[in-house]
Amino acid sequence: MFHRRVLAVAVFFVLLSAGRAQAVDDCATKxxxxxxxxxxxxxxxxxxxxxxxxxxxxxxxxxxxxxxxxxxxxxxxxxxxxxxxxxxxxxxxxxxxxxxxxxxxxxxxxxxxxxxxxxxxxxxxxxxxxxxxxxxxxxxxxxxxxxxxxxxxxxxxxxxxxxxxxxxxxxxxxxxxxxxxxxxxxxxxxxxxxxxxxxxxxxxxxxxxxxxxxxxxxxxxxxxxxGLWEVWRAEIMLTGIYVLAGSVWLFFGTRRRKRVMLLLGGLSFIATGTMFHIRGMKAGVAILLFALVYATILGLWFARQRGSDEQVRGGASGVDST
Ligand SMILES: [Zn+2]
Incomplete structure (x- = not known):
């Protein structure tokens, strides 16, 4: 349990540092x-x-x-x-x-x-x-x-x-x-x-x-x-990495019902997308859009969870009253 959380934190730090690598370049003034x-x-x-x-x-x-x-x-x-x-x-x-x-x-x-x-x-x-x-x-x-x-x-x-x-x-x-x-x-x-x-x-x-x-x-x-790919290769790859990581996060988080982890994941995407956007990177907007999709899916999942929880409680109280 503990090492899974450590792993999750490590993954986000790696993703964050991927954005930093973008800022380094050697395009000197001629x-x-x-x-x-x-x-x-x-x-x-x-x-x-x-x-x-x-x-x-x-x-x-x-x-x-x-x-x-x-x-x-x-x-x-x-x-x-x-x-x-x-x-x-x-x-x-x-x-x-x-x-x-x-x-x-x-x-x-x-x-x-x-x-x-x-x-x-x-x-x-x-x-x-x-x-x-x-x-x-x-x-x-x-x-x-x-x-x-x-x-x-x-x-x-x-x-x-x-x-x-x-x-x-x-x-x-x-x-x-x-x-x-x-x-x-x-x-x-x-x-x-x-x-x-x-x-x-x-x-x-x-x-x-x-x-x-x-x-x-x-x-x-x-x-x-x-070509888009030639010019925005780094941005496209960054977006791809985040969308893939976020989808995996969402898939396993909902399957294992890790509500806090799912919320933290969503917040991380919003924070990262905002950071990239402030730095003028197009990947920022793409990641923010993904965060919106992530939030929508998560919202639907929470609603369904609550629905099924109430059903379970309703069933249980029915048993008690007999
Ligand atoms: Zn000029």
Whole structure:
């Protein structure tokens, strides 16, 4: 009896520690690569890549976000899947290489967003915080390296508003694959800006490094994908472990009528799900939903137990009265 309780407590501690392992990672911020040859890349037609603007950084600009930089607070950490280049509104933004515009439109916090597919390198480039009021290039347009795609947006049209203006800057990303390899919408898909997984794990490349190298790095680049399993593997596994453990707990708990154990199990799932949810993990919501199912089944079981207890008591008093 005693060792079973010890075992039960141990199981929950193991499950709790599984959540902690999630927080450890080594996705380091990448500094801006050398940008001193920016003019040379733009002028030389023989080179495949150039930077998306004539100048990238303003002296006075506040710290621009780098590739894989973390957002804070750190317990809901997200990574910057691109580089930010600060220039005034109206600055022209160029295609970094020959390609086809595969998206041009309004997109939430980006204001206006343009995406160019470069099938010859199997990458796409993404340009955010543009100006819908100045010019809107059509999707499907074929562009050459250096061709103007858009202009940087004013601080109230680039994803910012009059009430909450956004510093004018270009959010510039390069990713393995074509836009269609990442269907739909969502933080980890094609329009990703600040994302939960490490950007390099989901195909994002270090933009200034690629342009400086004048080639897409060979080897070490993960294949593109849009699969739930690839991106949320850890979360799906965590949810699976908890749902399985909870179902076993529920099955044996009800069979052996361990009411306190069953209640404690339910409370543990609520506590764990809440903890994961606060940490920004999708598994938290899934485990909380499971806790709801668990509570419903438990509620029904308690009701049935009480019903049968009363039946037994009713039967017994009947015997007494005769
Ligand atoms: Zn950005």
């Amino acid at each position: 500094p801006f690569d050398d940008t001193s040859r920016i003019g040379e890349y733009a002028a030389d037609e023989g080179l495949p890549f150039q930077f998306p603007m004539d100048e990238l950084f303003m002296e006075s600009a506040e710290h621009p976000a780098r590739f894989c930089e973390w957002s804070y607070p750190s317990d809901d950490r997200k990574y910057h899947a691109a580089e930010d280049y600060h220039q005034p509104a109206g600055t022209p933004v160029y295609a970094i290489a020959d390609g086809t515009v595969s998206f041009s439109g309004r997109m939430g916090g980006y204001g206006w967003l343009v995406i160019v597919d470069h099938p010859q390198f199997d990458i796409y480039s993404l340009y955010g915080h543009l100006s819908p009021s100045r010019w809107r290039i059509d999707a499907g347009t074929e562009v050459e390296k250096g061709e103007t795609l858009a202009y940087l947006g004013d601080d109230d049209e680039n994803g910012g508003s009059v009430a909450e203006p956004l510093v004018t800057h270009l959010h510039f990303g390069i990713r393995v694959g074509q836009r269609n390899n990442y269907p739909g919408q969502g933080e980890w898909r094609w329009q990703a800006g600040w994302i939960k997984p490490c950007p390099t794990d989901v195909g994002w490349l270090h933009p200034s490094e690629v342009i400086n190298a004048q080639e897409v790095p060979e080897g070490g680049v993960p294949a593109p994908h849009g």
